Amino acid sequence: MRIRPLAALSVAVLSALVLAGCASGAPESEPTPTDTAATGLCEVAAPTGEVVESITVTGEVGVSASAEFTAPLTIESAERTVVVEGEGDPIEDGDYVSYALAVFDATTGESVQEGGFDGVGLPPMPITLGSGADTFFGCATEGSRIAMTVPDAGSGAQVYVIDVLDVIPADEWCAVTEPGDDFPTVEFSAEGIPTVTIPDADAPTEVQLEVLEEGDGDVVQPGDSVTVNYTGVKWSDGTVFDSSFERGEPATFQTTGVVTGFQRALEGQAVGSTVLVSMPPACGYGEGEINADDLVGETLVFVVEIIETARATE
Incomplete structure (x- = not known):
């Protein structure tokens, strides 16, 4: 099957930010928002904490990011902080967001994956309440840079740096x-x-x-x-x-x-x-x-x- 679903974000698998594949059969559906998620994107974003605040992120928004921390970094829960506050529109439920992503190994401090920087941008994806993506992006404004700690879910604990490059209202995206x-x-x-x-x-x-x-x-x-x-x-x-x-x-x-x-x-x-x-x-x-x-x-x-x-x- 080549009609591929958008990968749902979760605290465990933000590395699947792009389209996920399926070899055959019907595509997987995205999570259905729950009533508890209806409080708004700002409220469902992961909280800040001492661990994520100890990470130093350098580089301009939209340019390849660096994350400095004392390795190994012990990550027991998802924590999030907005390193750079953008001046654009905030993300609203259903908006499509183009972003850049850098992933670092919490044990070694080494970069393990990045994409979307230097004017490329990864494919825009919808940020909806209850999807899992809301935990990472929250209601961040366009032009923001987010740092996030991700506990071990099988690939080791990781540190994410996410740049919010563009916020597109749902009714305008791919009209x-x-x-x-x-x-x-x-x-x-x-x-x-x-x-x-x-x-x-x-x-x-x-x-x-x-x-x-x-x-x-x-x-x-x-x-x-x-x-x-x-x-x-x-x-x-x-x-x-x-x-x-x-x-x-x-x-x-x-x-x-x-x-x-x-x-x-x-x-x-x-x-x-x-x-x-x-x-x-x-x-x-x-x-x-x-x-x-x-x-x-x-x-x-x-x-x-x-x-x-x-x-x-x-």
Whole structure:
């Protein structure tokens, strides 16, 4: 299965900040916010503490970070502090955040992973109450730098430095636009298998969507569990990278458990509809090095037949 879910953040696995993969079957869904999380992003952020306050973080926001501390650093709980307070808008529930990340081994003090610095930025992800990401980001303002201690969850205790590069309101991120003059076309075989033809033109930089056939069933709502048939094609060379049509096996998943461009193609459409959507890398699998994948940097085109939808509360 190549419709990949956004990885949910938790205190244990912030290193999965980017899109997570699944070899086959339906995508994993994201955690459902709980009533206790409804107090707001500011309140659910991890508390500060002596351990995280003992760490010295250097470097400008957006530039590769350094974290200095006496190793081994004993980390028994998640602690968080805002090292640099940005002057931009605060994160609100549902906003998409582009960020940079540096990870340090608490035992040795050595850098073990980083990405998104120097103007690259890791793919924006939604920060929602109860997702786990809220613990790290809280309601930090755009331009902030956050330091976080992460207890051992199997890979050793770690220190994280996270830069909040850009905060994008949920309704503005990967918003759907009308197709341009140069848009892919689709033909269906007698067996109902779609063939997508990519035009000889530059890929669009926005999510573009065309309704090929309009259904008259229930309208897909955010968070619904949907059953679809789909074919995914790379704009760069027209190759098919995944197709439930060809397998003869429709896929079922939550709209919030897939990349944003695909989510935008589903929500607001009626069951029975078939749509054609094109999405730039930022609304698909991104371009960050941490998320190494053969779909990174690709503009993707999907033909999607919406078969069924069920409310998230059902």
